[in-house]
Amino acid sequence: MPHSPSPPSPARRWLSLLAIAALVAALAAAFVWAAGWWPTDRLTAQRFTDDIQAANGQVYPGFRRAHAKGICVSGWFEGSAEGEALSMARVFAQERTPLLGRMSIGGGSPYGLDPQARVRSMALQLIADDGQEWRMAMNSFPFFGAATVAEFDEQTRAGTPDPATGKPDPARVAAFRAAHPAAQRFAEWAGSAPWPTSFANTRYNGVNAFRFVNESGQMRHVRWSMVPRAEFAALTPAEREGADAGFLAADLDRRLAAGPLRWDMVVTVAEAGDPIDDPSQPWPDARQQVSVGTVVIEHAVPQADGACRDVNFDPLILPVGVEGSSDPILAARSAVYSVSFNRRLSEVAHGALAAPAAPAPKEDAP
């Protein structure tokens, strides 16, 4: 008679069960780690967005976590031959590329006060006739106030309101500045630069470095700025004091009623040794400047009804001929904007911006 195998001993059975349990636990841990759910100090885009929300003091559902107050604009871009020589981006060769944009002020509140907004912004989306797209988001500061992603996050956290006062702790902010030259330089700019009277006579700077690549494959690092054609004028302290909370949009409407507004797109071309990966360091003034085109803005509409509301002006959505540089802040921006965008759109989907329900119709008197 064939010999039937003897059943495993209880000890062996336990060992097998333990081995299976260990395998399942290891697989689950690998999954949690790969999904980024493992508790860690790592600065993720989620955590950065949480930090921005905390610094805002509250979440404004449906609105951008930064530059929350803005208006949608539209117009076109005219490329120049000089631009075409530097980059094969279609927009430089095309006579007119339609553009959708957004003018905004810095800050996380959609009810921010224009006269107190040190930072003003222009964001653009250009879609060329071959479907290639270029998105950009620029600010009125001439250089960034942080040298690295971690430094900007730390700065954001240093500016978070103290629950006791509802305001950032001045000692914490001062200590941060004292330890970070970029933040100190930024504070000096913010304290001394004139306040332009309008969105229209403000210069907007891309600040981060990008690569322009032309038809012959030549690559140059550039930073771009939108330089206003509208005459510069600065608000006096008394004018700023008396200015309305929404004066920038009202002024833009007034100016647009008289005709389109223009900015020259000027790129500064880097030379060997210029810092490519640190937007807090300006390049020397002597660098070559090239006018590569003109931004023309023709119309403005409130963002609540405008096409710009649901656009993410991610600075790494770029056409052939323009590439991101090695600047880590660019990659961080792209990641954080995406989190902010997803949060605000899901809030909109839940009705955050829905118009208040219309009052119930009165019943006819009997």
Ligand code: HEM
């Ligand atoms: C690590 C650095 C930065 C972080 C974490 C950050 C974060 C953000 C976030 C969360 C938004 C809202 C995005 C959305 O919901 O669509 C935003 C918008 C914006 N950011 Fe940044 N930002 C950074 C650096 C910069 C720099 C260097 C500039 C410009 C020079 C800039 C210009 C803008 C502009 C103009 C907008 C508004 C775009 C629009 O109108 O939709 N940001 N930023």
